[in-house]
Amino acid sequence: MMLRRRGALGGARQGRKALAVPLCALAVILGPTGAAHAGTGGLTPVDQKSPNVERSTDIYYLILGFSGLIMLLVTVPLLIFIVRYRGRGRSREVEGAQIRGNTRLELAWTALPVLILAVIAGFVFYKVPGITDLEAEASGDSRLEIKVDGRQFYWQYRYPNDVIAIDTLRVPLGQVVELEIGAPESDVNHSFWIPALGGKFDAIPGETTRTSFRADEVGTYEGQCAEFCGVQHAAMLQAVEVMPRGEFETWLANEAGAQRRGASELGERTYQGACAKCHGMAGEGLIGPPLAGNSLLQDRDALEMIVRNGQGAMPAVGEGWEDRQMDALFRHLRRNVAGGSGAEDGS
Ligand code: HEC
Ligand SMILES: [Cu+2]
Structure with missing residues (x-):
């Protein structure tokens, strides 16, 4: 009598224990996403302020969709199996039915991933070219080319009229800005990254990386060197300040004169x-x-x-x-x- 009761109790406890593991795992997985959501808007990328960001965001959502689907495909059956086929007080030595092979299932889980990867790859190849090379507007606007140097531990920019700027880059609203990103031979790798205006582009000593953006809203967009580059890497902040076209042109012309006369900041x-x-x-x-x-x-x-x-x-x-x-x-x-x-x- 006593023995039987103890056995039944043990079984119930085991069942609860079996459920506790996946529930804890779920909490561990979902906890940080909640925190991330509070801090930055969660799983969604930052607000885009340039059309090239739209392209990488599209790719992001496609992959997020597939990975979310696969996560559900794995975790939901896992939870069902854990509950449905739990021990129920059976001895640990009892073996279940021995199943070997299921051709249809195996074909499906081989073909489906191949298909998913093909869809993702096709979409990426279709979207990527427009990320690094934005078309200039139909108005026949010229691009503004700016040279960007990553240095320990600052960003140095150079405009076509030789104006030098540091850390904060001023650009005109609505014009394609092309960046030629590099670093001096004696320096180390850095990475240019203003999330609202595009993805990361490396600044590699002796090489040139090109990207472009077209800011479509006035404002200041912040970023940070995204390659660990030494002791003051964390202080290597950067910002892009988008100004109305006329205001920008005036500033750039005045600044060129002031820098030549030694009267600038x-x-x-x-x-x-x-x-x-x-x-x-x-x-x-x-x-x-x-x-x-x-x-x-x-x-x-x-x-x-x-x-x-x-x-x-x-x-x-x-x-x-x-x-x-x-x-x-x-x-x-x-x-x-x-x-x-x-x-x-x-x-
Ligand atoms: C990455 C950090 C870092 C940066 C950036 C940096 N320094 Fe230094 N600086 C040092 C360190 C560390 C020393 C001590 C060097 C040594 O071991 O002798 C030093 C030494 C000096 C000295 C010699 C001081 C002395 O009494 O011997 C001068 C002058 C100096 N720095 C000026 C500058 C100037 C001007 C800049 C900007 C253009 C600059 N430093 C940027 C880290 C830095
Ligand atoms: Cu850096």
Whole structure:
């Protein structure tokens, strides 16, 4: 009597245990998607602001659809089998029916994946060309070509009229912008990524990667270097600022003049992008030594040597810079960093 009761109880407990495992697994799988949803809109890509993003988003949804279907195809029968064929207190040694082979089933699970992969591959080949090469608008607009250099740990951009920008790239609304992305030979791999405007494109030393986008809404779209590139990789942020066409043209023309005269913010931008991530915003020191009050800032030749070639753990951040950028940086250093934190109000 006692024995039988204990056996029956054990069986019920086993059944509940068998159910607990898949339920926990489901919670583990679904938990993070809930968190992701709260943070970023869940499984959906960021809002697209350029037509090429639409193409990669279409591919994403097709693959998401198939993988969701396959997940259900596997997990639903799994749950049914777990419940339906559970132990029910049978001894562990009892064997079930021995089934060998099912030709139809085996043909189906071979042919179906081949078919699914063929559909995905066909769709991808149809969609991909338009991602890297957007057609210029029917109006016969020319493309704006911008050279992008990934550097440790900043992005340097160069416009056709030689204007230099750092980390933040300004572009006109509604015009195709073509990026030529690279990195100096002495640098490392980086990856250009503004999710709202397109996928990741690698910046590889000595090579050029091309992509284009056409922003169709004014705004600032943020991104981050997407290739782990060294100690300050996390600080290698970037942004694209989309401006109305006229405003952009005016800015670009004015900036070219200002940079030629040495009256632009190029020095400050260069300091913030290329130096401050290691030496601190006011030169107070961070992972590099403090620059504020450092007498080296008075010695242009020695300083230029360090900036162009690097020194110890400091990369050659200024390799390949034109003199006007170096001049602008030194002017900024002398005015705003050399004297320490109080330099701006002092002499
Ligand atoms: C990746 C981080 C990093 C970046 C970016 C960086 N530095 Fe450095 N810098 C260092 C480190 C680390 C040292 C110490 C090098 C050593 O081992 O001697 C250093 C040293 C220096 C020194 C010598 C200080 C001394 O007293 O010996 C100067 C000057 C300097 N950096 C200026 C700059 C300037 C200007 C920039 C921007 C154009 C810059 N650094 C960008 C990390 C960095
Ligand atoms: Cu990087």
